[in-house]
Amino acid sequence: MSQLKIPNSLTGTVSSLYIHVPFCQSKCHYCDFYSISTADSRLLRLWHERVQVELQRLQREAESNGVTILPLKTIYYGGGTPSLLPFEFLSEELELCRQLFGLAEDAEITLEANPEQIKSEKIAADWLSIGFNRLSIGLQSASDHLLRVMGRRHSREDAFQAVTFAHQAGFRNISLDLISGLPDAHMSDIEDTLAFIAALPLTHLSCYALDVPSHTRFAEMLAADSGRFPDDRLEREMFHRIREVLIDRGFKHYEISNFALESFQSRHNTVYWRAEPYLAAGPAASSYLAGIRRSNPDSLLEWSKTVLEQGPFSAENITEIITEDEARRESILLGLRLLSGVNAGDFQQRHAIDYRHLFAAQIEKLSQAGLLDFDGETLRLTREGEDFCNIVFREFV
Ligand code: SF4
Numbered sequence: 001m002s003q004l005k006i007p008n009s010l011t012g013t014v015s016s017l018y019i020h021v022p023f024c025q026s027k028c029h030y031c032d033f034y035s036i037s038t039a040d041s042r043l044l045r046l047w048h049e050r051v052q053v054e055l056q057r058l059q060r061e062a063e064s065n066g067v068t069i070l071p072l073k074t075i076y077y078g079g080g081t082p083s084l085l086p087f088e089f090l091s092e093e094l095e096l097c098r099q100l101f102g103l104a105e106d107a108e109i110t111l112e113a114n115p116e117q118i119k120s121e122k123i124a125a126d127w128l129s130i131g132f133n134r135l136s137i138g139l140q141s142a143s144d145h146l147l148r149v150m151g152r153r154h155s156r157e158d159a160f161q162a163v164t165f166a167h168q169a170g171f172r173n174i175s176l177d178l179i180s181g182l183p184d185a186h187m188s189d190i191e192d193t194l195a196f197i198a199a200l201p202l203t204h205l206s207c208y209a210l211d212v213p214s215h216t217r218f219a220e221m222l223a224a225d226s227g228r229f230p231d232d233r234l235e236r237e238m239f240h241r242i243r244e245v246l247i248d249r250g251f252k253h254y255e256i257s258n259f260a261l262e263s264f265q266s267r268h269n270t271v272y273w274r275a276e277p278y279l280a281a282g283p284a285a286s287s288y289l290a291g292i293r294r295s296n297p298d299s300l301l302e303w304s305k306t307v308l309e310q311g312p313f314s315a316e317n318i319t320e321i322i323t324e325d326e327a328r329r330e331s332i333l334l335g336l337r338l339l340s341g342v343n344a345g346d347f348q349q350r351h352a353i354d355y356r357h358l359f360a361a362q363i364e365k366l367s368q369a370g371l372l373d374f375d376g377e378t379l380r381l382t383r384e385g386e387d388f389c390n391i392v393f394r395e396f397v
Contacts (some may be wrong), residue, residue, distance in 0.1 A: 020282030021079040029217035034284035035080040071102035074268035083113035115154040118162035124169035142196035175204035181235030183228040203264035293320040341380030
């Protein structure tokens, strides 16, 4: 792997950082993200110490790997359950990021949090005081019976309190996650969740269709009794209803699964959808830098060893070197997730080629099928294309 060459056309700068916190109090029944079900303080401290080493190595070794780190415009603490971390850890890590990389004045700094951990206004005020300015809270559903089916540790009331505390503490950018197509869910649950969130001071909502990865409790449930799971048609009806109501309430549907009030689109996630570079730290975290995708080991102890011995830029971490041809396909694939679409001029500037020629056959075929729309400048998914985006994406792989 050490012989691999970085493609020159993809070298560059980076100003986004993802930090993966691999701890949860228990495993939700639909989740296959890398996390350990523990809040053991020794493991949390091990992670905290190592992540600081990793951040230092990222800063020290970036330049020799073709990457210039600019003052960060976005930092995203995801997981796992970042809100499980002690306040001092978060504080020290953000301070270290400030010292190592610098922070843009208007940097978006997001903490993923579970409702049951925002137990007071003070907890949220503490996060705000060290620089977090965006909370992404995992609601998933406001129906208590569905929260139990998912193995979530919070109730509808906990979620209401959490958002209220966060807002009272001063958070002005609060996002909630929802899932459509949950087992035992009916349209009435969607209506109930929509009524519940109407009263909350939200700026952003992510709504994902349920995916059932193997090795989860839901996979066992699906195998045992698939009748509990809404079929695709009903799942789409649920999503359409959510979309209709959120748009009525002034949210813009800006990405296949995401809605935001004006100027509250997730800046960090938009980096992913625009196939722009980002740094990453923590077990199982993946970075995309200078045309190279690296993934840290999805094991706390292995990652910890790798951080000390090889460092974040090690050849062993490389999972993919993106050729220019792949980069062009990714720009279309990821860019189509954004409902503003892929502009031909932007694409030309980035890849020195006209996608109308490069992907003429795919565009023609998918337009005829009613899944893509091209207005002469921008290629977008149609409404039908949003529902069948996997068919669209397959054509560009
Ligand atoms: S809290 Fe989040 S990361 Fe942890 S198991 Fe549940 S869904 Fe997965």
